Amino acid sequence: DVKVTQSSRYLVKRTGEKVFLECVQDMDHENMFWYRQDPGLGLRLIYFSYDVKMKEKGDIPEGYSVSREKKERFSLILESASTNQTSMYLCASSLRDYNSPLHFGNGTRLTVT
């Protein structure tokens, strides 16, 4: 079974802090994704990566950056956390082939105070 592991389940940070959310997958998937989930808005794509050192902006990349130095790890970085970035963050991975399902981690609930 594919395992996608997010480093923290809950995280509380202060406004202005630099925040790192880490995601690791163990199935050699080429694609990795970061979504945020907010009530009534569903999942919104922040960034995705289809290869090491490659990244593509999703629908809401502002205020975020990503890093993919190794195939199995995809990091989401909040350069200067703000209260409107309080949310559930979900990482996912998939094979590069079309018609491959996403495998999700259990999410990180981030609160910025």
Add this chain to the structure above:
Amino acid sequence: SQQGEEDPQALSIQEGENATMNCSYKTSINNLQWYRQNSGRGLVHLILIRSNEREKHSGRLRVTLDTSKKSSSLLITASRAADTASYFCATEGYNNNDMRFGAGTRLTVKP
């Protein structure tokens, strides 16, 4: 922007009844997928239907796709309390496997 939009936003039924959720989308797709999310957890893939397919079954799940109307439906037959969860449709386009999700349908199955 959101690609899929689910309808209804919330659905409450009795155990044993069927549950139908709908999804509409806006642009051409390669496939449409349905996912389930238990409260506070990650999403789990349920079923995938390709753009050239019209109907697909998996256990108690039945998915239909109408590309002319840009819509899909998910039917859960003989529902159980354990089916209580949020259900999301997601569409995969033709560009770098990016997946777009809707806002989800919250299903409650009462025992």
